[in-house]
Amino acid sequence: MGSRRAKAASPEIRVLADPEAVARAARDEVAHAILAAVGERGRCDLVLSGGSTPRRAHELLAAVELPWDRVHVFFGDERCVPPEHPDSNWHMARETLIQRARIPDANVHRIAGERDPEDAASDAENAIQEHFGLRPGDMPSFDLVLLGMGADGHTASLFPGTNALEESTRIVVANHVEKLGAWRVTMTFPVFEAAQRVLFLVTGPEKAAMVRSATVLRPGAATPPAGRVRPRGGSLVWLVDAAAATKLPTAPDGSGAPPAPSA
Secondary structure, X not given: OOOOOOOEOOOEEEEEOOHHHHHHHHHHHHHHHHHHHHHHHOOEEEEEOOOOOOHHHHHHHHOOXXXXXXXXXXXXXXEOOOOOOOOOHHHHHHHHHHHXXXXXXXXXXXXXXXXXXXXXXXXXXXXXXXXXXXXXXXXXXXXXXXXXXXXXXXXXXXXXXXXXXXXOOOOEEEEEEHHHOEEEEEEOHHHHHOOOEEEEEEOOHHHHHHHHHHHOOOOOOOOOHHHHOOOXXXXXXXXXXXXXXXXXXXXXXXXOOXXXXXX
């Protein structure tokens, strides 16, 4: 369990040349986390994100020879659709990673988006508590959490203005997103705070302003949901492409330009 008394992690921002470079960097990060966790504890507990950005990273990762039978896959959120629906996060992960890497079915802990949202959230929470052997009130400590960010600053299904933003005790909750007219099921901020490592994957110029808002803390400025993810006792890395980095304020050397992208 991550300590709430520990200092919240500051983001390490890595600017990559393009979405392909972001995907390659993500592949390397996940592979390293899997090998380290399996070497230390005999298993790796990994949280996947939905959306389009992680697709290529999944495909690259599936080609890496890793101890996939020791990896347990969870989901940061899920849309309230049947599992075979093209909008299902589980469906995307299954097509791009789970089947290709031959991760055992017993190791894949999907959120049942086809069920009533409250029931799906409760079942997902219970499964996590059982997997980690948690006591009431404890939070799981995932080895690695992958997250994305929307142009509105949401991450997982923690959308601006929604009730789930204020959740402080639950692991997984149902969250109604008014602007979408839909329910989602999502992990909560306390889960991400307790993670060993959180990795954001963000690409595209339409997200540049929000990358700045989420990673550069400014007095009096509103912090989007993605910017509230700060592991306590763990580490936080943002992998962003050059297009998404254009509004970052300064390079590491203070030159006044965004950090130069690396391949």
